[in-house]
Amino acid sequence: MYPEEYLYSREHEWVKVDGEIAVVGITEFAQTELGEVVFVELPDVGQLFDANDEVGTIESVKAVAEFYTPVAGEIVEINEIIVESPEMLNDDPHQDGWLIRVRYSSESDLAELMDAAAYEKFIEGEE
Amino acid sequence: MTAEPTLERTPLADLHREAGARMVPFAGWEMPVQYRGVIDEHRAVRERAGLFDVSHMGEIRVRGPRAEAALQRLTPNDVAKLTPGRAHYSGLLTERGTYVDDLLVYRLASDDFLLVVNAANRSGDLAWVQDRIGGEVEVVDESDRWALLALQGPRAAEILAPLTDVDLGSLRYYGFARGAVDGLSGIVSRTGYTGEDGFELYLPSEAAAPVWRRLLETGADHGLEPAGLGARDTLRLEAGMALYGHEIDDTTTPWEAGLGWVVKLDSGDFVGREALARQKEKGPERKLVGFEVVGRGIARDGHGVLVGGEEAGRVTSGTWSPTLEKALGMAYLPVATSETGREIELEVRGRRLPGVVADLPFYRRPR
Known part of the structure; x- marks a missing residue:
């Protein structure tokens, strides 16, 4: 369910490190909790953020959730397709449903995150 | 969870x-x-x-030879017109004409009624009914x-x-x-x-x-x-239907909520009648309207509504509409600025989304 090569935050984001870029999305657990996503709001390319800054919102029929970047850095790309087809976030949160690509500025942010096994344990406590 | x-x-x-x-x-x-x-x-x-x-x-049973007269005094709709086998939509109102709850009244027999009330208001409604008509009719909480x-x-x-x-x-x-x-x-x-x-x-x-x-x-x-x-x-x-705690509560009247059709001012005296008659004569100052969000986002319960850049009202309910595939909702606006087609703004988490006043209901079933 939760890819081994990803890292996970307590706010239910996942991070896939690809060289100097971190790809960020929300987890299967988060999309299930939210229900059907109807709007996704993402930051602008070029914006700079600190770790755990709010960078966007994800809105479902019943609720709205803020979305945070687990790593500090510059937004280098956003997933435009998800803005047009937000339901993809429910269908494939860990792959095609990625949200932002960040040129991260510090390895230490990554050290704060959980691996898949730790995250799975973490969400057991949330359920 | x-x-x-x-x-x-x-x-x-x-x-x-x-x-x-x-x-x-x-x-x-x-x-x-x-x-x-x-x-x-x-x-x-x-x-x-x-x-x-x-x-x-919640279900509250009201029984006894004086049940019709008692409910006629307690609710704004015309209980005398209700024949056994028919139900109608009504409310429990305060002396100010505002809602204690909305409810369905079922006439099971000539002297036997069932009031169906919102879960959140069940105990309050029961006390309200008992205090006002409990002396002349049998009032029983049958919710369980x-x-x-x-x-x-x-x-x-x-x-x-x-x-x-x-x-x-x-x-x-x-x-x-x-x-x-x-x-x-x-x-x-x-x-x-x-x-x-x-x-x-x-x-x-x-x-x-x-x-x-x-x-x-x-x-x-x-x-x-x-x-x-x-x-x-x-x-x-x-379907443009009101939900207690959102479109209606103890600050809103049936006239304001677009539910004036439940009020039968000629059905004898009832709790709230005087205030409602007065408000009808003067005309309510605000009314419930539908709106559609033009921009991306959903305006939800409690969000501000702006007319001409000024705060003019509040959203009572808002959602994504699966049938119309857009964000819509209901809100109170001053009557003078409530006409269909009026451009408004919705204050959603610090942003202002453009919107437009729309006719209620948003959906009518094809017949």
Whole structure:
């Protein structure tokens, strides 16, 4: 369910490190909790953020959730397709449903995150 | 997310869990908010049929030779016009003409009525009714006795017909009949809260689970599926129906809420009549309107509404509409700036989304 090569935050984001870029999305657990996503709001390319800054919102029929970047850095790309087809976030949160690509500025942010096994344990406590 | 252990549970709570429902606390009850997903369930009701557990609703029995006169004084609609076998929509109002609750009044027999009230207001309503008419009629809280299933959607009648001895063809909107559903006796009422044709089935608690199972089993061929409170909310919102605590509460009157049709000023004196007569003469200052969001985002309960850049009102309910595929909602606006087509702004988390005042209801079923 939760890819081994990803890292996970307590706010239910996942991070896939690809060289100097971190790809960020929300987890299967988060999309299930939210229900059907109807709007996704993402930051602008070029914006700079600190770790755990709010960078966007994800809105479902019943609720709205803020979305945070687990790593500090510059937004280098956003997933435009998800803005047009937000339901993809429910269908494939860990792959095609990625949200932002960040040129991260510090390895230490990554050290704060959980691996898949730790995250799975973490969400057991949330359920 | 586990529900609080102190929550009340309907007779169907275990079945909901087995069906994979997400259970949430609602008005002191543990209720299914969704099974497959709000949008799918919503569309099932619009296109085929959905089955809701609404057993959390409260039922108050009012009986006695003076029951008609007592309810006539307690509620704004005309109880004298209600014949046995008919129900109507009404309210409990304060002396200011504002809502204590909205409710359905069923006339079971000439001196026997059932009031169906919101779960959140059940104990308050009971005390309200007892204090005002308890001296002349028998008032009994029967909420624990009754389970309530709502079978809603264009195929509801064909799903229910083979399972009941009630002649559904002769049951008009807001008509009801005592009868059996799958051999278990209850009340079949042609009412609902979705904007579709459908039925509400009042059943003894112990009959709820077998009837629920049987309906889903035999209704599967017609595309029936269980639907949760999430879809119930989006359906009633599209149909422009008020929800207590949102569109109506103890600060709003029927005139303001667009529910003036429940007020029969010529049905004798009733609680709130004087205030309502006065407000009618003067004209209410604000009214409930529908709106559509033009930009991306959903304006929800409590968000501000701006007219000409100035704060003018508040959103009472807002959602994504699965039928219209856009964000819409209801809000109070000053009457002078409430006409359909007026451009407004909605204050959503520090941003201003453009919107437009729209006619209610958003959805009317094709006939």
